[in-house]
Amino acid sequence: MKYEKNILCIGAGYVGGPSMAMIAYKCPTCKVTVVDINHQRIAAWNSDDLPLYEPGLDAVIAATRGKNLFFGADIEAGIRENDIIFVSVNTPTKVFGVGAGMAADLQYWEKTARQILQYSQSPKIVIEKGTLPVKTALAMERILSNNKTVHFDVLSNPEFLSEGTALRDLENPDRVLIGYRDTESGIMARDTIVEIYAHWVPQERIITSSIWSSELSKLVANAFLAQRISSINAISALCERADADITEVATVVGMDSRLGNKFLNASVGFGGSCFKKDILSLVYLCRHYGLNEVADYWEGVVKINQYQNDRFIANMLSAMFNTLTGKRICLLGFAFKANTGDTRESPAIVIAGRLLEEQAEVVISDPKALKNAGADLEGIAGKISYVLDPHEAAQGCHAVAVLTEWDIYRDLDFQKIYDNMAKPAFIFDGRNILDHKRLFEIGFNVYPIGKPALTHF
Numbered sequence: 001m002k003y004e005k006n007i008l009c010i011g012a013g014y015v016g017g018p019s020m021a022m023i024a025y026k027c028p029t030c031k032v033t034v035v036d037i038n039h040q041r042i043a044a045w046n047s048d049d050l051p052l053y054e055p056g057l058d059a060v061i062a063a064t065r066g067k068n069l070f071f072g073a074d075i076e077a078g079i080r081e082n083d084i085i086f087v088s089v090n091t092p093t094k095v096f097g098v099g100a101g102m103a104a105d106l107q108y109w110e111k112t113a114r115q116i117l118q119y120s121q122s123p124k125i126v127i128e129k130g131t132l133p134v135k136t137a138l139a140m141e142r143i144l145s146n147n148k149t150v151h152f153d154v155l156s157n158p159e160f161l162s163e164g165t166a167l168r169d170l171e172n173p174d175r176v177l178i179g180y181r182d183t184e185s186g187i188m189a190r191d192t193i194v195e196i197y198a199h200w201v202p203q204e205r206i207i208t209s210s211i212w213s214s215e216l217s218k219l220v221a222n223a224f225l226a227q228r229i230s231s232i233n234a235i236s237a238l239c240e241r242a243d244a245d246i247t248e249v250a251t252v253v254g255m256d257s258r259l260g261n262k263f264l265n266a267s268v269g270f271g272g273s274c275f276k277k278d279i280l281s282l283v284y285l286c287r288h289y290g291l292n293e294v295a296d297y298w299e300g301v302v303k304i305n306q307y308q309n310d311r312f313i314a315n316m317l318s319a320m321f322n323t324l325t326g327k328r329i330c331l332l333g334f335a336f337k338a339n340t341g342d343t344r345e346s347p348a349i350v351i352a353g354r355l356l357e358e359q360a361e362v363v364i365s366d367p368k369a370l371k372n373a374g375a376d377l378e379g380i381a382g383k384i385s386y387v388l389d390p391h392e393a394a395q396g397c398h399a400v401a402v403l404t405e406w407d408i409y410r411d412l413d414f415q416k417i418y419d420n421m422a423k424p425a426f427i428f429d430g431r432n433i434l435d436h437k438r439l440f441e442i443g444f445n446v447y448p449i450g451k452p453a454l455t456h457f
Contacts, residue, residue: 003031003068005196008078010112011088012036012045012071014052014166014273014342015129015159020086021060022170024069026200033070035078045071053341053368056167079119084192086157087112088129093277102284104133104277113143116152120144123151125189129159133281134215137179153189155180156211158218163272164339176206179214219282223298226275228263230304236266236450237311246450247432266450268403268430269308271336271346276302309347312401312449313354316428319447319455320399324358328422330397332390333404333431334366334373341368347430348403349376356382365393367406391417399426405433418442424456 005027009020012034024032036042044051046065050058061069072078079085089112094105109132116126126144128137137154144152156179161169176197180190190208197206209217236246246266254261270276279302286295317324336346343349348364352373355362361383364373370386377384387393390409394400394417402409410433418425427444429436436446440454447453 003029005030005084005192006082007032007084007086007196008082009034009086009088009129010036010075010078010115011086011090011130012038012041012051013088013090014163015161016086016088017045017050017052018054018057018060018161018166018170019088019129019159021057021064021069022167023196024064024067025060026171027196028068030196031068031070032064033072033078033082035072035075037073037075039073042071042073053339054166055164055339060167075115076119079116079124080121082124083122084125084127084196085116086127086129087116091130091132091277093280099284102280102287104281106132106136106139109136110139110143113140117144117147120147120150120152123153125153125155125192127155127157127193128215129157132156132215133285134212134219136215137211151185153181153185154211155186155189155193156214157193158214160218160221163342164337171200173201173205176201177214177217178206178208179211180208181211219278219285222274222278223282223301225263226270226279226305227298227301229267229270229275230301230308232264232266233269233308233449234304236308239266239450240452243452244450245452249450266432267308267347267405268312268351268449269305269347271344271348272342273344276305276345309350312347312428312430313351315447316355316399316401316426317358319426319428319445319453324355324360326359326361327398328361328363328396329355330363330365330390330394330400332365332393332400332402332409333369333406334364334376335369335404338405338407341366341372343369343372343376346376346403348373351401351403352377352384353380356380356384361385363387363393363397365390366404367408369404391420395420396422397425398422399428401428401430402433403430405431409433410435414439414444415442418444 007030009016020032020034041051089108091104094100094103140154178193180186194206239246250264254264279298283295283299334348335343352362363385365387425444427439428447432448436448439446445455
């Protein structure tokens with residue numbers, strides 16, 4: 001079959017896999033190939049056991065894989081044979097050298113750029129698909145310009161996905177952003193990518209901008225979302241001291257049409273691969289330009305999130321008579337949010353680690369993230385067990401802590417859980433998803449986020 005467009009994505013992770021699956025699903029006349037150096041990951045994409053959990057993803061993969069969506073490991077052939085190349089490789093926070101702890105580590109991105117340079121034999125449109133620091137496209141252009149016989153256009157097309165709703169976000173996005181160079185070839189490249197998305201995205205939602213505005217917009221969008229979470233979490237600490245109810249406060253604030261009600265749920269803290277990484281990248285960028293006050297402001301968003309993690313542990317320790325030694329603690333949820341198995345930067349990692357430092361025994365339950373939890377806690381000293389069934393996990397425990405807002409936790413048989421726990425029994429609701437009054441009536445000592453505790457002593 002002759003395809004209208006031949007599209008390659010280098011990187012088969014949380015962004016590359018679902019994004020390309022949706023393009024293949026909506027553009028049946030395009031051939032989409034996804035490649036990755038991780039052969040195990042590619043094998044999983046070609047199996048019935050996909051490497052990541054996302055509601056609805058399996059159906060999209062089943063409808064496209066082997067038809068116009070293909071997963072492979074031959075990066076060299078992929079670069080040679082495709083005209084449009086999305087780059088969606090990992091850009092973690094740098095852990096060494098200049099900028100350690102803040103700057104993005106671009107080593108994988110640069111290796112990919114050099115591969116494109118080496119193996120390209122015809123003109124290419126190269127699209128940044130991940131979250132990258134401003135002016136990364138310029139570095140990409142400089143690397144690719146060393147091929148004097150092949151023309152490259154570099155675009156920015158950041159993703160705005162929320163894990164757990166990624167398929168919905170891809171199918172019905174708030175916006176698609178395409179950053180481009182204002183040159184004749186840059187405009188043609190922009191229009192080529194616009195045409196792909198126009199198969200299903202309304203024209204008014206396809207936004208084009210300068211490539212630098214596009215790169216910065218992704219960082220700023222994530223920073224603003226994280227800022228909302230840190231803001232409401234900061235107020236939750238005040239609510240607990242002032243005997244106010246954070247849910248009531250958030251409802252009042254959210255009814256202001258200037259603000260809206262999204263991202264106002266107090267919790268144990270935000271996680272995921274983007275928020276912390278992107279804010280620290282923004283902080284590093286501001287410091288690079290000498291904007292130290294601006295950098296301090298955004299760094300405060302991360303510090304409040306860390307404070308919320310610390311405060312949750314401190315509350316557990318204080319409530320349970322200032323010692324957790326030998327106590328069995330059940331953590332309900334390990335993924336950083338519901339409807340995903342992703343545990344990157346999950347508050348549960350910090351909390352589990354701190355509980356083990358206090359010599360507590362930790363039992364972890366999560367419907368999708370137990371494998372990742374085991375990898376995250378590998379090598380940490382202490383007693384840890386992993387139990388899929390939450391009722392079984394809570395058996396014999398002194399406390400239950402809800403760390404992920406999975407719907408299944410709302411409907412557990414808490415009377416049964418209470419009957420099988422050590423007494424006094426504690427519940428720490430790190431997501432405020434449970435019926436606290438009912439739990440108190442059953443016999444639990446209940447500690448929500450940003451609300452007065454309900455205790456029997």
